[in-house]
Amino acid sequence: MNIGQAAERSGVSAKMIRYYESIGLIPKTVRTEAGYRVYSDTDVHTLKFIRRARDLGFSVEQIGVLVSLWQDRGRESTDVKRIALGHIHELERKIAELRSMAETLKHLAQHCHGDSRPECPILDELAGEDHLHNCAKRDGKILASAPRGPRKNKVTSHS
Amino acid sequence: MNIGQAAERSGVSAKMIRYYESIGLIPKTVRTEAGYRVYSDTDVHTLKFIRRARDLGFSVEQIGVLVSLWQDRGRESTDVKRIALGHIHELERKIAELRSMAETLKHLAQHCHGDSRPECPILDELAGEDHLHNCAKRDGKILASAPRGPRKNKVTSHS
DNA sequence: CCTTGACCTTCCCATGATGGGAAGGATCAT
DNA sequence: ATGATCCTTCCCATCATGGGAAGGTCAAGG
Numbered sequence: 001m002n003i004g005q006a007a008e009r010s011g012v013s014a015k016m017i018r019y020y021e022s023i024g025l026i027p028k029t030v031r032t033e034a035g036y037r038v039y040s041d042t043d044v045h046t047l048k049f050i051r052r053a054r055d056l057g058f059s060v061e062q063i064g065v066l067v068s069l070w071q072d073r074g075r076e077s078t079d080v081k082r083i084a085l086g087h088i089h090e091l092e093r094k095i096a097e098l099r100s101m102a103e104t105l106k107h108l109a110q111h112c113h114g115d116s117r118p119e120c121p122i123l124d125e126l127a128g129e130d131h132l133h134n135c136a137k138r139d140g141k142i143l144a145s146a147p148r149g150p151r152k153n154k155v156t157s158h159s
Numbered sequence: 160m161n162i163g164q165a166a167e168r169s170g171v172s173a174k175m176i177r178y179y180e181s182i183g184l185i186p187k188t189v190r191t192e193a194g195y196r197v198y199s200d201t202d203v204h205t206l207k208f209i210r211r212a213r214d215l216g217f218s219v220e221q222i223g224v225l226v227s228l229w230q231d232r233g234r235e236s237t238d239v240k241r242i243a244l245g246h247i248h249e250l251e252r253k254i255a256e257l258r259s260m261a262e263t264l265k266h267l268a269q270h271c272h273g274d275s276r277p278e279c280p281i282l283d284e285l286a287g288e289d290h291l292h293n294c295a296k297r298d299g300k301i302l303a304s305a306p307r308g309p310r311k312n313k314v315t316s317h318s
Numbered sequence: 319c320c321t322t323g324a325c326c327t328t329c330c331c332a333t334g335a336t337g338g339g340a341a342g343g344a345t346c347a348t
Numbered sequence: 349a350t351g352a353t354c355c356t357t358c359c360c361a362t363c364a365t366g367g368g369a370a371g372g373t374c375a376a377g378g
Contacts (some may be wrong), residue, residue: 004325014326015366034373036326045286052285057260060364070282080281081273084264091261095254101216102250105243114240122239123229126211127204163354173355174337193344195355219335 006039010047017047025050025064058087165198169206176206184209184223217246 007014017037020026026046029037049070053063062083069075111121166173176196179185185205188196208229212222221242228234270280 002326013366016364018328019364032326032373034326035328036373048287049285052287054364055260056264056285057257066282066285069279070286073277075277075279076275077271077277077279077281078273078275080279081268081271084268084271084281088261088264088268091257091264095257095261098216098250098254098257101214102247102254105215105247105250109240109243109247112236112240112243114237116235116237118232118234118236120228120234120236120239122236122243123225126208126215126225127229128207128211161355172336175335177356178335191344191355193355194357195344213335 001039001044003037003039006037006044006047010044011051012047020047020050020060023060025060025067056087057091058083062087160198160203162196162198165196165203165206169203170210171206179209179219182219184219184226215246216250217242221246 001009003014003017006012007017010017012020017026021028021037026043029039029043031037046067049067050063053066054060058066065083066080069080105122108122108125113119160168162173162176165171166176169176171179176185180187180196185202188198188202191197205226208226209222212225213219217225224242225239228239264281267281267284272278
């Protein structure tokens with residue numbers, strides 16, 4: 001079958017199938033004389049595998065490992081489990097980060113009247129004007145402050 | 160002060176300050192004769208505002224609105240609150256999506272022995288081989304399946 | 319046989335926010 | 349004057365994905 005059929009059946013777009021081939025996640029396919037890519041049911045099976053792994057948030061790099069383990073009859077399930085656990089850890093880290101943001105914002109929004117007056121604790125907090133409502137700070141994690149790497153300027157005193 | 164100082168004091172990298180200027184999030188600064196950007200304490204204040212908003216996960220586009228509201232004395236706090244609530248909603252949507260992935264994976268990992276044997280429910284699930292463990296599916300949302308848009312091929316029967 | 323339309327090919331560009339790094343000019347302290 | 353440290357602009361890379369153009373292919377119908 002051609003790439004369109006394979007895309008339809010696997011749920012992976014033709015664009016992405018070509019991309020996966022270009023980065024080596026899947027091997028280069030057989031081509032017709034005219035240069036059309038040709039896929040088998042087995043190829044579609046592999047593509048479905050890849051799509052499900054993507055749906056679970058695995059990166060393309062991780063999927064490369066998973067695919068090769070999947071096709072390796074002598075694999076050890078501990079290898080697969082390690083990848084899965086690592087990914088779960090990463091997902092939970094992201095969840096915690098997002099939740100921290102959401103919590104902070106919810107506290108701020110609770111204290112914002114949300115009417116036609118200009119007073120707004122949300123903007124006050126963003127502005128760092130501590131002279132007003134700072135209740136949210138008692139939560140200990142206002143401003144989730146994603147690790148943006150250390151600043152290491154050595155500016156001394158000019159200007 | 161120069162851009163390095165402004166970056167250090169605001170916590171926004173010099174790279175990002177230039178980027179924010181290029182996309183119009185902040186206005187073009189005054190320059191010295193030599194072309195160096197010059198920043199005031201007020202500018203640093205604005206940059207801090209932006210950094211805090213970024214730390215809360217607001218997009219640059221949203222921040223643009225927040226900054227203009229912040230600087231608008233006649234603003235209505237309801238506008239700010241609406242943006243904040245919308246963002247909270249978006250954060251919670253992402254959290255739910257990630258949590259769904261993590262839950263599914265945890266179920267699968269629980270049933271994977273993780274030893275030297277090749278049997279692996281995780282791979283089996285990704286492969287769609289339903290003849291084994293399908294307990295995770297009873298959760299109703301195995302495979303978060305991000306909406307990938309409908310396929311609308313009209314291929315009829317060739318191949 | 320030729321047209322039409324749906325398909326395929328490759329190539330380039332865009333996303334969003336960020337960093338890396340090169341080439342070259344400016345400033346500053348010694 | 350020299351070297352260190354700044355600054356400038358410009359290009360490239362990330363990650364997974366889609367859009368779209370220009371052009372080739374194929375099957376069906378006139």
